[in-house]
Amino acid sequence: MIRPRLSVCRRCLARSRLFSTTTHRTEQVKNPPLPPDVGYARLTNRGLISITGVDSSTFLQGLITQNMLVANDPNRSIRRTGSYAAFLNSQGRVLNDAFIYPLPSPDGNDIEGEWLVEVDKREVPTLMKHLKKHKLRAKLKLRALEDDERTVWSSWKNHSEPRWAAYNLESETASPFSPSSNIVGCIDARAPGFGSRLITPGSDGLRNHLPDESQVAGSEVELGSYTVRRILHGVAEGQTEIIRESALPLECNMDMGRGIDFRKGCYVGQELTIRTHHTGVVRKRILPVQLYTGDLPSVDGPVYDPSAELPLPPGGSNINKAGGRRGRSAGKFLDGVGNIGLALCRLEMMTDIALTSEGSKYTPGSEFKVSWTAESEQPAEVKVQAFIPPWTRDFILDGGARKPAPRKVDIDGGRARVLVERLEEEEAQRRTE
16 A cells, blocks of 8 residues: 655744644744833743742852842841843853842742742753752742742833833832832843833733832733843843853853842852953854845844744854855854844854954845754755944943953064064164254
């Protein structure tokens, strides 16, 4: 008996995802809509861990990149505001990006502190193992919260927030909300005016807790729209985009997002982070990219088209210069939605940024591509254009990337040149006398 030939959809092959060997359904994958200027989203992809006990603040101080103490405070007071931070391994690679929130006590007694750690939901069990490994004899309790205990939200108001909405480390309270409301939050400083992070009790809607439009404006949108907004701002989140035990915090823009305190004491992974900050150059950074086919688009930034149907490269795919020999990799594609995405880009290859005196190798009109092979060995390809958000460019040019210290050979050579010039000047003066 002759078996029927199995058919496979080309779109499934191009996306390099699991597919069925039956005929593909006619409906197409629907991209999320463009995010509104004002709104909020329920972040169902984020999970929470509770850390309670008298040693909780000291415990976190030795594990995260953020300072748990108020800056420049001689009394070493514990901070009362939430913030962005990261857990690193001993080699200085990112384990988890996180938000840390102090949970105020209803009776005002903060001696036995409680903190909420917000991370990628899929990484909660792994982070719990990491925390338990370092707990030792510390007086604290660790617990992963259930989905219906608390809800994570992102809220934003475009064009109505300051360019860099800095949080106040010296604030007297843990959040702008009443302690009896049991709501905590912080400014999301990963990009200018990116919005706020909120944690509410239970699984009710945000309007049930904050009906006032002055605190939260707009209406609720789906998680996909928040993801589109995040990618357009060049903000990476979760271990799909910030690869666990591979990504460096400065390459993920955590220094620009105020997630690292370079003046605090020791913590796991501090040595490489401090060395890179003070003596190194951050040659790669996560940037938003435009996916396209055909000619190079002439736009000033990534433009999201919900109707676009482009194959998404697998995470970690190499980006190479289009045309000619493949040569050195220019970066790695991380993740995307529709025709936009995030990529770890070599700045001097994919942008006009020059980090050292060697200058940028980028030339206007250069095109880059991502090529990969699907499970059925069918080749797929898409072109990639990287963009530097204005705030990222300003941060780099204002000293966010530090040039390496001059080598001893260069210093000695400079001294020799100065000596020769002085000798020539003295010789010229003798001739004129």
